[in-house]
Amino acid sequence: MYFYIDESGQTGLELFDDNQPFLYYGVLSSEFNLDELSLPHVEKLRNNLGVERLHAAELGNGRLVTIVDDLVALKEKYNLSFDFYRITKKDHAALCFFDQVFDQGNNPAVPWNAYWTPLRYVLVSKVSLLFDEVLLKKSWKARIAINKNFAEKELVEVCQKLLSRVHRLPDERSIEIITDALNWAIKNPSKIYYHASSKDERLQISPNLIGFQSVMHGIATRLENTKSEATKVVVDRQAEFNKAQEWISDLYRNTKKLDEPAGFGPGMPAMDLRHIPSVRIECTPGTESAGLEIVDIYIWIFKRQMEGKPLATELYPLIRGQANGMFNEVSLQALEERWGKWFKELPEPTPEQIGKGKDLLRIDEQRRKKALLI
Template identity: 35%
Template structure:
């Protein structure tokens, strides 16, 4: 398969630009190469508009509508799929703040299941209810700080305020306890938490969202029973191409590691509650493309110009922005076969609901099972007391 990838809404590591709250990626896929097969139709589009290249933001609704019939003809010829992935940037900052504080492998006051199961999505929502924009920005600054050992006092100040807000909130008693204990441990041991990074570009929403794109390529290849991509072409942009290539490299290494892992280790990963409702192929990264990423300018690739237009159309449809009937019709040609996923509070709520749907009702639990739950919580209470918080 031939893949072309473009992004929209890039503000680098500035997650708090009110004019660009969402980063999105489009992944265009086809069985044959549009850069070769689409030349005649592409030339007609350029001639119709009197432009050297196609850029949706430049052309706008009116001028794109003029070439919509030619785009529809190209879609029929190539049978593109266009997968769409996005990150709500402030929500991403919230998730990183949660990960920094509540990692149960680092924060000894956090129960394993509060972090390593879909229960984490509940706590992220509750964290969202007490965090303000200024605290979220401070959390992001600390998560991406390259000399975190100099920021102990800042971490303590942040967690102290969050603990105060949690205790004063209208959250239920158990949630207050879980959050207050986690913050208290961090206040006592600020540099033991997961703040700071050596490479802030790897932490960028661009690099993280690109992981969705790579997983989507693997899914498309598995669906066609293909061993690798014919080509992977990514739009050139100076700041994050290197991070995208690095993300691909690391995902390939993880996929190879999964393949070499023991049957027991693979079964553990597939059965892990955090990956509930994920298929084994998805968890084990089967089909991860090995082909090297090629960086091209959009002027050098018809596929990059098409994915730019498709991504622009998808964003406008999802945001209920004005769009012509012709462009809406074009969207209806490729969107029914699209995968759409991303990082948002709504998406996390759906994942939690799917997880809960697979669990028995509380009324179905036996007295012995209820007793085990109570004993587990009591043991954690006793453990937290030994921490002297």
């Protein structure tokens, strides 16, 4: 299998650009080497349009309509599949705050089950309700700061502001957990590790890398489902994030030898790296890859359709023809929809299970309350 990966809506570490609230990744996959086999077709389309490269944003609806039949023919000839990923940037800032401050490994005031089980998705929803955009910007600025003293000072101020709002929540248990966790973070900011230690680490917590992790897992799923191997993984070359993309793909590739998926806690998704590509990603200029030119068009079309922007009806065959495509979104709404359904489908616990649960909760509460005294 051959994979071609591009992105759209890239604003780097700036998450609050209202003109580009989402980051998108698109992955085009085929059993054929598109860079070689589709190049004559792509060159013909370039010549017909009078352009040096097929770039959807420049072509727009009008000119793309003139080549849509050719694009459909390419899809059918090379059995193209398209997978699409979206990250809501502002939600990424909220999730980063939660994952650092409420990580039970960092913050002992957090109950074990509130972080290492699906209850974390209930808690992250409650914490996110306490933010407004001003406070969210402040928390993100601190999270990507390299200056440790600045980051800890800002973190304390963010936590204090959140504490002043926690009474707005409707249930006492959430108020108790969040209050305790924030108070502990205020007293122990250096143990939260809220700053970035280097420029490289800043890139590793960017939405670009979170999205790219989704891309790698999506490729692994497609390889598993098709019982195939990756021959080439082509990523659009761009200066800022290729190094981080290579880092995470190499990390996954080097740890894929694990015999079993790594679990994070009861009910939580497992990390399964067994089908991650064995080949290294190839960061290639878009001007040197026909596959990247094609995926750019797919991203533009799907992005406009998702955002409700004007899209020529003649282009819809490319969307309807992707019934086997995967879509994944990183956002608070997506988490609530996914895990809300999971909680609704849980069976009623037995009296024995309730008793065991209370015993475990009592033990963890004793540990947690001790931490609050330190």
